[in-house]
Amino acid sequence: MMSQNYTTIDNQNDSGSVPSAVPDPGHLTVKFQDSTLQTFPPSEKQGKIACGALPPSDLVQMNPNEVVADILFTMTLPTLQALLGSFSVFLFVLVDHVHVVAANRGCFGVHHPIKHHKPRFTAGPWKQAHATFYEGGSGTFGGACGYHDVVQEGYGLETVALSNALFNNGLSCGACYEIKCVDEPQWCKPGKPILTVTATNNCPPNWNQASDNGGWCNPPREHFDIAKPVFLNIAEYKAGIIPVTYRRVPCQKKGGMRFTITGNPYFNEVLVWNVGGAGDIISVQVKGSDKLKWTTMSRMWGQRWVTGAKMVGESLTFRVEASDRRHLTSWHVAPKTWQFGQTFEGKNFR
Known part of the structure; x- marks a missing residue:
């Protein structure tokens, strides 16, 4: 502690004791379990890399204020502990600040799958x-x-x-x-x-x-x-x-694809019709809202598909595949109270 005069917020002079200044920590070494630590600019202090990741390939020596990776956090030392409990990261330490660079999005558990949409069915040759x-x-x-x-x-x-x-x-x-x-x-x-x-x-x-x-x-x-x-x-x-x-x-149909359910509780038959796009269905799956998991139906003949699985009493979802390998799922098109002989409308190919 040391004594000195100081000025309060309301500009009044006063005197008292204030804590001594905290010494500059200089470079800080942080140890991770099975993780990587590397200082930037690079030094001899290195470790192992978490998540099997390497520093970003475009990471270069930089100004402390530059943003150099997908995600960049700048914070003072007191808040570092909370961050280290949540993320596996690269650290590089500069005086008074710690810059945290996300090594890999996968380390955060965030995944954004890329959807590959197959092209629409087009006319063939004459x-x-x-x-x-x-x-x-x-x-x-x-x-x-x-x-x-x-x-x-x-x-x-x-x-x-x-x-x-x-x-x-x-x-x-x-x-x-x-x-x-x-x-x-x-x-x-x-x-x-x-x-x-x-x-x-x-x-x-x-x-x-x-x-x-x-x-x-x-x-x-x-x-x-x-x-x-x-x-x-x-x-x-x-x-x-x-x-x-x-x-x-391509088939141009009005409204959605239709599913007509016939048969009995032990032999369920589904006729798939009014199909747009390629028009011809080569695979049908059904799923219930409770016990019935995804079940592949067998083609009896034409566009009539059958299964012995118990479908009664569950809301039904149908997933179909057309000859051009495009898939379409119609969720919960039939309510739990559906009856044999009824027809239900789902999505349709365009």
Whole structure:
């Protein structure tokens, strides 16, 4: 302690004793358990590095007031203890101040995952094929894909049955195509209008007829059997069979993807329909709000997916994967009180 005169805050002279000045600590050495200590500017005092990190590669000798890393704290010595209990850091010590540089964001436990968004489905190249038409009604054009009524389910009559070469054992159900009549001026409609259709059925082989004489859907032919009401938009029905060019295109659907649940408590069946983007679903998972964990469903046929897992009594979330490998999760689309026979609307691909 030492005595001296001093001035109070209100500018009155007074006298008394004040503590002696604290000696300048100079450089300070701080020891970490399995950690690194290095002074800056560099000196011979070094240790081990925590988190397996190294000093930032762009760290150079600097002015004490410069900001040289992602996170930089400047503080006086009395507050250092609280910081050291929370972070693994590099320290470099200057007179009167300690500059703390975060060695690695990972040491803070802060992680910002980078989301990789797959590009939207785009139209493919034009290819050669042939097309015919078949009679039927709205309740028959969705047979092999499992759709109930293509008109009520939003597909309209702009539907098509695919030959086995395109049907892919039902995985192509829901895919969309542009088709136009070519090379037959007698039968093609003027201007070669483009017909956009959704795959909702299968055109099976006819082994009793040759591929070029009635067996139009026999492998390996790529063939479209179009619903008659819309076949007439691109060609005259008297043509019978026409040469066409076609390409896959993104499906433009109104509203969200639909999930229709049928079956019973021991055999749950889900029909996935009104799918945008690529249109065809190749994988479906379901998760409940309680005991049902993520469960991969099996494809029964077309776009009907089944599981024996107990789904009743839980709010349901569906995760689907399209043929372009894009995923979409519709959270809690079905409430806990859902019933068999009901349809629920989720998100949709664009």
